[in-house]
Amino acid sequence: MIINGVSVGPYQLGWRLQELEEKISISGFVEEELDKHYTITTNTLKFWVEKEQGEITQITVFGEYEGKFLGKIGVGNRLSDLNDLDIKWIKEDYVYKLPDYPGICFELEDIDDWDELLAPIEFISIYCS
Known part of the structure; x- marks a missing residue:
């Protein structure tokens, strides 16, 4: 978790x-x-x-980590999944933050045919906010 x-x-x-x-x-x-x-x-x-x-x-x-944020969002999910769950996100430089949940951010995998909504989440970080 x-x-x-x-x-x-x-x-x-x-x-x-x-x-x-x-x-x-x-x-x-x-x-x-x-x-x-x-x-x-x-x-x-x-x-x-x-x-x-x-x-x-x-x-x-990262990698094969199976834990989830809110029991629903983990490595491999997409920003479109956040949208489906009505979770707001903002982009700051190369990370995606959740204004309603301080102290967590996501980095997306650099894939061909880039689409930020469809690129898998590669890293999830929690930090002191």
């Missing part, structure tokens, strides 16, 4: 790096150091850990 601005499955925004590493150690992960963040990536999840505070500020799902 994906909860905007809060959690993805059992993983919570605001967790410290050590707590996250304890929870995902079984499945393995790749850690990368960036300027202001560490990223921790598994086969379906990416965590952004802010260096200064040492807390998770963003969680992204």
